[in-house]
Amino acid sequence: MQTLYDKLWNQHVVPTESTDVGGMSLIYIDRHLVHEVTSPQAFESLKLAGRKPWRLSSILAVADHNVPTTDRSQGIHDPLSRLQVDTLDQNCDELGITQFKMYDLRQGIVHVIGPEQGATIPGMTVVCGDSHTSTHGAFACLAFGIGTSEVEHVLATQCLLMKKSKTLRILVEGQLGLGVTAKDIALAIIGKIGTAGGNGHAIEFAGSAIRTLSMEGRMTLCNMAIEAGARAGMVAVDDVTIDYIKGRPFAPQGEMWERAVAYWRTLHSDPDAAFDQTVILNATQIKPQVTWGTSPEMVVDIDGRVPDPEYVTDELKRKDIQLALNYMGLKANTPIQQITIDKVFIGSCTNSRIEDLRSAAQVVKDKRIASNVKLALVVPGSGLVKQQAEQEGLDKIFMAAGFEWREPGCSMCLAMNDDRLNPGERCASTSNRNFEGRQGPGGRTHLVSPAMAAAAAITGHFVDVRELKDSLS
Amino acid sequence: MEKFHTLTGLVVPLDRANVDTDAIIPKQFLKSIKRSGFGQYLFDEWRFLDHGESGMDSSKRQPDPGFVLNQPRYQGAQILLARANFGCGSSREHAPWALQDYGFRVIIAPSFADIFFNNCFKIGLLPIVLDTAILDLLFVSVAMHPGYQLTVDLQNQCVSTPDSNSFEFEVDTFRKHCLLHGLDEIGLTLQHADKIKAFENKRRQEQPWLF
Numbered sequence: 001m002q003t004l005y006d007k008l009w010n011q012h013v014v015p016t017e018s019t020d021v022g023g024m025s026l027i028y029i030d031r032h033l034v035h036e037v038t039s040p041q042a043f044e045s046l047k048l049a050g051r052k053p054w055r056l057s058s059i060l061a062v063a064d065h066n067v068p069t070t071d072r073s074q075g076i077h078d079p080l081s082r083l084q085v086d087t088l089d090q091n092c093d094e095l096g097i098t099q100f101k102m103y104d105l106r107q108g109i110v111h112v113i114g115p116e117q118g119a120t121i122p123g124m125t126v127v128c129g130d131s132h133t134s135t136h137g138a139f140a141c142l143a144f145g146i147g148t149s150e151v152e153h154v155l156a157t158q159c160l161l162m163k164k165s166k167t168l169r170i171l172v173e174g175q176l177g178l179g180v181t182a183k184d185i186a187l188a189i190i191g192k193i194g195t196a197g198g199n200g201h202a203i204e205f206a207g208s209a210i211r212t213l214s215m216e217g218r219m220t221l222c223n224m225a226i227e228a229g230a231r232a233g234m235v236a237v238d239d240v241t242i243d244y245i246k247g248r249p250f251a252p253q254g255e256m257w258e259r260a261v262a263y264w265r266t267l268h269s270d271p272d273a274a275f276d277q278t279v280i281l282n283a284t285q286i287k288p289q290v291t292w293g294t295s296p297e298m299v300v301d302i303d304g305r306v307p308d309p310e311y312v313t314d315e316l317k318r319k320d321i322q323l324a325l326n327y328m329g330l331k332a333n334t335p336i337q338q339i340t341i342d343k344v345f346i347g348s349c350t351n352s353r354i355e356d357l358r359s360a361a362q363v364v365k366d367k368r369i370a371s372n373v374k375l376a377l378v379v380p381g382s383g384l385v386k387q388q389a390e391q392e393g394l395d396k397i398f399m400a401a402g403f404e405w406r407e408p409g410c411s412m413c414l415a416m417n418d419d420r421l422n423p424g425e426r427c428a429s430t431s432n433r434n435f436e437g438r439q440g441p442g443g444r445t446h447l448v449s450p451a452m453a454a455a456a457a458i459t460g461h462f463v464d465v466r467e468l469k470d471s472l473s
Numbered sequence: 474m475e476k477f478h479t480l481t482g483l484v485v486p487l488d489r490a491n492v493d494t495d496a497i498i499p500k501q502f503l504k505s506i507k508r509s510g511f512g513q514y515l516f517d518e519w520r521f522l523d524h525g526e527s528g529m530d531s532s533k534r535q536p537d538p539g540f541v542l543n544q545p546r547y548q549g550a551q552i553l554l555a556r557a558n559f560g561c562g563s564s565r566e567h568a569p570w571a572l573q574d575y576g577f578r579v580i581i582a583p584s585f586a587d588i589f590f591n592n593c594f595k596i597g598l599l600p601i602v603l604d605t606a607i608l609d610l611l612f613v614s615v616a617m618h619p620g621y622q623l624t625v626d627l628q629n630q631c632v633s634t635p636d637s638n639s640f641e642f643e644v645d646t647f648r649k650h651c652l653l654h655g656l657d658e659i660g661l662t663l664q665h666a667d668k669i670k671a672f673e674n675k676r677r678q679e680q681p682w683l684f
């Protein structure tokens with residue numbers, strides 16, 4: 001009886017006599033995704049040591065963090081950003097690594113393009129020098145973020161030395177309410193188990209509510225496994241998974257496809273498999289979520305209030321809440337719906353896929369953004385998502401409402417390019433981290449779903465999207 | 474990688490839980506394509522009153538006197554005391570690079586985020602997990618005694634205090650071995666190159682769609 005994680009792990013252990021030395025195993029890596037921020041030092045050291053990438057065909061590279069989301073015809077004006085992107089281009093050209101360059105229609109956020117291209121398929125180990133690599137676990141992959149030294153290690157050896165994690169199963173049972181999304185499940189889970197709740201564990205998301213999620217939704221959920229402290233999150237294979245992959249450029253074809261699918265269908269936890277921990281959530285009770293603080297666990301229901309540190313007995317916790325309230329410029333007990341916003345960001349590897357854009361567009365259709373909203377951005381996750389959205393006319397809906405329609409990239413998720421908050425500005429954001437300064441120094445981030453971000457854009461403050469007529473389907 | 478045996482060093486307390494990698498080294502400094510020079514921007518938004526950008530000379534900036542690292546008594550600290558879930562957030566190795574470049578060799582906390590914890594070992598920075606109760610004690614001791622030092626002995630896996638208390642900590646045998654000898658992990662793995670090749674070939678036959 002094995003869990004999905006056990007199966008994936010066992011499939012990738014390279015037998016060596018030193019396997020299990022101090023609990024470490026040598027794990028073979030199938031897919032290595034690379035972006036411009038965490039790779040330059042790895043390529044440099046590799047070169048200095050006179051080493052070459054072990055298997056070029058395992059690597060797919062793209063620049064996403066530093067690329068501008070406005071007119072790209074002038075290139076990148078910030079010299080440091082430009083240098084980082086140029087360095088990736090050079091390294092890929094020199095070594096013969098497949099890369100989607102800035103002007104390629106397929107360019108986008110690394111965690112959006114992997115699945116979109118079929119470069120992420122079930123049963124793989126997927127790594128990237130980026131913590132949100134957990135996203136790819138939605139395809140029953142063992143996918144996790146690594147640091148730059150490990151990027152170099154994988155380049156040089158196609159392997160990583162790893163210690164097996166414990167397993168945490170999160171069961172979400174029941175039917176999700178209308179207007180409640182995978183993002184709300186993710187935030188509700190983090191609210192329940194905390195940002196360290198998954199430390200040392202690989203999470204498997206299961207239960208009837210997960211089975212009914214689309215691949216986009218499952219990716220959103222696995223994306224935020226890291227915010228729950230787990231390096232990897234995953235979901236078992238089912239028809240939804242297989243239908244999504246079929247026909248994608250890097251996916252197997254013909255007879256190979258049939259063989260692959262037969263294997264993929266084994267990628268689920270056995271019925272009696274034992275997990276180190278199980279957490280259960282009732283989907284019917286999950287409401288739209290809004291974070292109020294500077295950690296994703298500082299989250300409440302849309303009809304809730306900002307907490308009052310006075311009532312918190314744990315001294316450290318009380319201090320944390322106070323620090324967060326100060327940073328966020330919020331008073332204890334303020335109803336969430338009374339918090340007004342300055343900017344809106346719809347994008348990031350959490351929520352920039354076509355389904356996310358559709359659900360936001362539905363809310364803003366035939367409406368205008370509120371007068372206090374200074375900037376509302378939609379940043380599609382990839383050039384292909386952008387193209388698809390334009391074919392569906394979503395760009396027109398957003399622009400008519402006063403949103404800006406941008407080129408794909410990480411954008412204001414972490415503000416390494418020009419898209420950012422000014423000090424004190426408050427943002428409804430579909431990204432994954434509300435850390436201090438994440439979206440710009442002094443900026444204040446509230447994490448929400450795309451539909452909730454769209455609703456906030458229209459009303460100028462947080463509002464329960466379920467109460468906006470015509471906004472749901 | 475730098476070797477680590479024992480260290481007796483000055484301790485600085487950072488009394489805050491969930492310190493994330495964006496706080497340790499804000500993103501504007503990640504634009505560098507180098508591995509060094511991050512120490513001057515460590516905890517940049519907490520350490521300085523003015524806004525920092527990559528390439529600035531931090532010695533000419535305005536430090537926030539209220540931030541613990543800026544207090545005269547903690548100058549030259551090599552051991553950082555921290556709270557739960559230290560290093561949560563991104564996988565940026567720039568965070569351990571910045572801590573090491575600033576002068577830290579050891580971080581002691583009740584828990585660390587997984588990727589950060591792992592990254593530390595790769596560069597010779599030692600993260601140590603001790604019980605919250607012990608950390609509480611150490612936080613009090615540091616506050617009470619200016620110049621408070623701890624001794625960290627990796628071989629014997631213990632942290633000892635000036636008043637001869639000693640606390641054991643766990644560390645994986647393999648990681649300990651690498652750290653004690655300053656070993657290059659890539660070189661070690663490449664000793665298994667033939668086994669990796671054999672595994673890869675078998676995989677290519679069984680699951681050709683992966684290649």
Ligand code: SF4
Pocket residue numbers: 064065109110111130132348349350409410413414431432
């Ligand atoms: S969108 Fe944000 S979280 Fe995702 S990879 Fe880019 S910067 Fe990281």
